[in-house]
Amino acid sequence: MGSYQDIEGQLRGKRKFFKQYSKIEVDDLPDDWIDQYYENGFFTRQTGSMITKKNAGEVSILTLAFLLLSHYPNEILNITxxxxxxxxxxxKNKVLREANSPPLQLNVTYKPPISYLSTDVSIFNAVKTGLIQPHDISSMRPNPKSSIFVEHFADGSSGLHETVIDTPSFVQICENPQKYTIVF
Incomplete structure (x- = not known):
């Protein structure tokens, strides 16, 4: 891991890279702008012979989702x-802030129909429908994970929790689908 000054220098370089394209019309972008974006737009780490680009996949998928929603606003009901x-x-929230600002101005709704299907949601639904049993969970979810879930109370109120949850606690939640809803 580089020093704080190294990271700050990389961030300044990335801001400078993006700023040079912010004043260019889409039709005037160079043919290799996507390659340049991938090469210069992400924090790069080299470990041995492996080079990784931090969040490149997630940003690329979200960019595609926003472009599809921009071009086909009436044809797409939801992207999961x-x-x-x-x-x-x-x-997603950062892309949403940028998507409707110059130079992009994609005219994407401020509540884009983009949803997520996390492993926790899939496991919770599989237990709820009887596809898997609670004792199967530990082999599919061996490590603690960040999770968002709603806890429903007898008086009709509920509490939203955003926390790292260990596997035994997650199993308990899955065993009580009437009391919980997994959001992520």
Whole structure:
């Protein structure tokens, strides 16, 4: 991991890279702008022979979702992204802020119909429908994960929880589908 100054320098370079394209009309972008975006737009880490680009996949998927919603606003009712990367929620909110601002101005609704299907939601629904049993969960979800869930109370109220939840606690939630709803 680089020093704070190294990271700040990388961020300044990325802002400069994006700023150069912010004043260019779409028709005037260079043919290789996507390659340049991928090469310069993401934090890059090299570990041995492997090079990774932080959040490149998530940002690319969200960008495609917003472009589809922009071009086909009346034809697409919902786009569901299967992911267990909790950070995608913050990324979606950032993309939403940028999507309707110059130079993009995609005219995407401020409540885009983008939803997420996390592993926790899939497991919870599989237990709820009897597809799997609670004792099967530990092999599918061995590690604690960030989760968003709603706890329903007898008086009709509910509480929203955003927390890291361990597997035994998650099993207990799955065993009580009338008391909980997994959001992510």
């Amino acid at each position: 992204i299967a992911t267990s990367d909790f950070g995608i929620i913050a990324l």
